[in-house]
Amino acid sequence: MPMIRALFNWRTLLSVIAIGIVTGSIIYSDYLSRKLAEAEKQKVEQWVEANRVLAATNEREALNLASSISSHNIDIPLIATDEQDSIVDWRNLDSTRVLQDKGFLKKELKLFKTQHDPIIWEQSKKPYIYNKVYYGESLLQKEIRYYPIVQLTIIALFLIVIITAMNTRYKSTQNQVWAGMAKETAHQLGTPVSSLEAWVELLKEGHDNASILPDLERDVARLRLVSDRFSKIGSAPKLEQRDLLAQVQQMIEYMRKRASGKVQFHLNVHGAQPVLIDLSGPLFDWVMENLMKNALDAMEGKGLIVIDVHNHPTYVTVDVTDSGKGIQGKNLQKVFKPGFTTKKRGWGLGLSLSRRIIEQYHHGTLNVKWSEPGKGTAFRIVLKR
Template identity: 55%
Template structure:
């Protein structure tokens, strides 16, 4: 399902990119065409002004006057050879009549947009009429409409992707919770039965060693059941000494490893570091990371756990000297079902990520890994 969502999002992104490119090219084409037409209209307007200003008494200027009156869209500033403003057209009339700074600002703006259209007075060669012009509202709309359109498209795509991701995350949460509750329920009955059998064995003499080992296994099964039960509900966080908690899990793993693997724990001189966690779930994460590190070893080496209080956050680094993770696999390690082991479901790290990020509002990631040399996982917990 996730792969389908990724493909769908990729397709949506490609369509959006094509829309963006097509819109930009077409809008630029229209803008150039309108700008060319407006230049031609201003030239006609300037010629009409010349005709009116230089016309004799009996000259018909009706067409020229019509062309001058028809320009109601393109803003124009008429100046002399010294760029002193003579007249303005299609500007804000109130400002143009009362504010010299407004007229000069517009003149400067028009100079930066287009070269002026000018003609020399036939009766006086020193007198030059210049016509600076800006852009009509239509041209501005054509230029800026695509930006508005693209913002709307981007907003639509963002909302769509967010909705899909939220829906997927909600479905994933329901699946995890349902699976965890069902697993806890299925484990509950045989564990309760085993506890009853252990009590019966206690009544018989000569079974003390067997009973002791059975009790440890039953306690372990009860712990697993409790962990799954907490995955399917909202766990309660409490203040815990992480140094003590982690040392307890490291001792547990040390007993199950060969004597050639060392398990140093560094708390950088601090005997106690308090963090807010759910002890059973936090233990599960540490156990998963230690087990993975142990599986990556070839019977010898070291698994180093560093606990560092950084003030606002606590960093927990677990570093092994195992075979490392191939670079192309690093982005995949927390995905459900991903595993490089011959036997394994690929759920341990996925569960760990869920526990740390969703229940503890922290982070867990591969800090560093070098193929053939080892891996460091980092947990970041907020205080």
């Protein structure tokens, strides 16, 4: 039942209704087009008969009726030819184009032949001479024929606008939830961190606590940093010009202390140094930490993490490459979606937050550069100067 409900949501219902409307319109328009084509064929036949009567009779009433029928056909384009399809007359075509383009009548005649069979216009019985009248579609018939396409285009645009608006609203709501959750987390962390900082100051007064104070201070500083990171989500952070290499090197040293001795870290720099770029230090460190944590998890305690920094005149790239298990092809488009994770533990928020930090706050990009199962993965950060 949940799967059925998921399939038949409001979007599906809206699409079904739209398809039903368009299908009904196409069927009805085709019906009207066929009825109109029959009526137009009768009008052309009447026009041919009227002109035949005009040529063959002298009776006033018949002449008046034939003349009236002949003059009332002002919407159906006609081309009359002799037995060898040489054009002898035409009606209801663009006279300007006929005069300017010598091949216009031949093109129209070729088109009319594909649309309808000609109507025979008998000129004389002995000897038997006849003309052929080819006719095309009136403006009204063309409008009826193309009406479903126009309607389909309008409905498609309408659906695109609705879906885009709904997606924008959903993302906006999602962003507000993310920001609210992050700020609430920072708020909740703030009180105990402040308390811990006060306790550290008290412990400094005791001589027997010297051995534990450095580690305690580092952990408290770490909690303060985490709180500061969360507090910056949802508001525009202040970007300052920093040395990107120093930021990266600092995070490498931080992660090296928390990795096993079987994991090697290499930093390669390509281009001029220092690499100065506008950054939010705490948030960029968070991104690098997330990428290297994912690399460590993928390698399961042993392997190689290589960070390549390429310094270009207008932008900088940072590639984080690991020798881990890689990402399956079917998951490459999902890794940045909130909640997606292949780990037994975790909420699948790290890469989603990392992309948000790079794209929204640093106006750069974060993508999977390449990944191959069994060989590893490389993420690329691109930052514009």
